[in-house]
Structures are given as structure tokens and as C-alpha cells.
Amino acid sequence: MPETNLLDTYPRIKRNVAERAQWKSRTPENRALAKQFGLEYFDGTREQGYGGYRYDGRWRPVAERMIAHYSLTPASRILDIGCAKGFLLHEFRALLPGAQVVGIDVSAYALEHVMEDIKPFVRHANATDLPFADRAFDLAISINVVHNLPDAPCRRAIREMQRVARHGYLQVDAFRTDEEREKLEQWQLTAELIYSTEQWQRLFAEEGYTGEYYWTITE
Numbered sequence: 001m002p003e004t005n006l007l008d009t010y011p012r013i014k015r016n017v018a019e020r021a022q023w024k025s026r027t028p029e030n031r032a033l034a035k036q037f038g039l040e041y042f043d044g045t046r047e048q049g050y051g052g053y054r055y056d057g058r059w060r061p062v063a064e065r066m067i068a069h070y071s072l073t074p075a076s077r078i079l080d081i082g083c084a085k086g087f088l089l090h091e092f093r094a095l096l097p098g099a100q101v102v103g104i105d106v107s108a109y110a111l112e113h114v115m116e117d118i119k120p121f122v123r124h125a126n127a128t129d130l131p132f133a134d135r136a137f138d139l140a141i142s143i144n145v146v147h148n149l150p151d152a153p154c155r156r157a158i159r160e161m162q163r164v165a166r167h168g169y170l171q172v173d174a175f176r177t178d179e180e181r182e183k184l185e186q187w188q189l190t191a192e193l194i195y196s197t198e199q200w201q202r203l204f205a206e207e208g209y210t211g212e213y214y215w216t217i218t219e
């Protein structure tokens with residue numbers, strides 16, 4: 001099934017009405033700052049990004065779900081595109097000792113603050129130009145990253161993901177209804193693309209993406 005939610009164990013992202021007051025603070029200035037993917041985005045205020053991107057173990061069940069779904073083993077090679085501080089890769093290494101994990105990110109700040117055990121396995125690179133050979137990985141994962149690119153580079157990043165791995169899991173911001181679209185537009189800080197699930201599916205098909213995917217919906 002191409003449309004598969006492998007983040008169903010992940011706590012629901014709190015983009016709810018209770019936070020509506022904060023939407024007003026998502027000013028062009030805060031958006032510009034967030035798009036630098038620096039300290040403010042990860043560990044600044046909630047108006048500028050995560051409001052503190054800290055390890056809390058929530059990626060463990062996600063990694064377990066992916067291991068089962070893709071039959072990953074300690075011999076598997078796993079790439080996380082937009083790995084940030086390496087939380088998901090940390091779980092793969094804990095669960096599959098010996099597995100080859102690699103992370104890339106454009107954020108120098110995130111890579112400086114990557115989890116200690118993951119430091120040797122991350123590098124600074126752009127999703128649009130992955131510095132890896134064709135089929136270098138068994139699984140490439142990219143969660144909430146490629147909607148931050150304009151359409152042409154986003155398509156390129158998806159082709160790159162398809163090129164470097166046998167399996168792919170891609171998650172993007174998306175909407176299914178006008179209400180969700182409106183909420184996503186108000187909520188988002190860094191997205192270049194506000195696409196419906198159908199638009200994304202069309203784009204994936206146009207770029208020859210055959211991996212799995214799911215949506216981050218603002219409800």
C-alpha cells in the first residue's frame with residue numbers, strides 16, 4: 001500500500017484550536033527566521049518553530065513500526081533525509097545494533113546538536129542532491145522535509161530519494177478539506193508548498209516515486 005501511516009504511534013501533532021492564539025504570532029519575520037533552520041527554529045519560542053526540539057523517546061515506537069514493516073535487520077542500511085538531531089536514527093541503532101544509519105540535513109545547528117551516538121553518521125547535505133550512489137540504502141525516510149522546498153527542487157528531492165534506496169517512506173504536510181487547508185496555511189512556518197493529498201499523489205506519480213507516503217494534517 002503506497003499510502004501507509006507509519007507514524008500512527010507518534011503523538012498527534014498539536015496543531016489545534018487551543019493554539020490558535022499563536023497563529024497570529026506566525027509573522028513574516030518569524031517565518032523568515034524559522035526558514036533558516038537554526039537555533040530559533042529548533043530551540044527558540046513556539047512562534048518560531050518547535051519551541052524546544054528535545055529527545056523524549058517518541059520515535060522508538062516509530063522505528064519499531066518501520067523495522068517490522070520493512071523487515072529491517074542489523075544488516076540494513078537506513079537513510080534519514082532531514083534527520084535534524086538524529087532522534088529516529090538513534091532508535092534504529094538501539095534496536096538494530098550494527099545497522100548502517102546515515103542522516104543528512106541542511107541545518108548546521110541541528111547537526112551540531114545531533115545525539116552523541118549519531119554524530120559519526122550525519123553529514124551536511126541537501127535533499128535535492130544526495131551524496132550517495134544509486135540504491136546505496138535499503139530504506140530512505142523523509143519526514144516533514146520536502147514541502148519546505150519550492151515545487152521544482154521538491155520534485156528533485158523526491159527523485160533523489162527514489163534513486164538512493166530500495167524502499168522509501170515520505171511524509172509531508174497536506175490537506176484534505178478547505179478547512180484543513182486554511183489551518184495549514186495559518187499554522188505553517190516553513191512550508192513552500194501547500195498541497196492537497198491528491199496534488200501530492202499526482203506529483204509523486206509524475207516523479208516516478210514508488211515508495212510509501214503519508215500526511216501530516218493540521219486539524
Ligand SMILES: C[S@@+](CC[C@H](N)C(=O)[O-])C[C@H]1O[C@@H](n2cnc3c(N)ncnc32)[C@H](O)[C@@H]1O
Pocket residue numbers: 037081082083084085104105106107110125126127128142143144145148149
Ligand atoms: C520539520 S523538521 C523535521 C525533522 C525530522 N525529520 C522530524 O520529523 O522530526 C524539517 C527538517 O528538514 C531539514 N531540511 C529542510 N530543508 C532541507 C533540505 N532541502 N535538505 C535537507 N534537510 C532539510 C530541516 O533542517 C529540519 O531538520
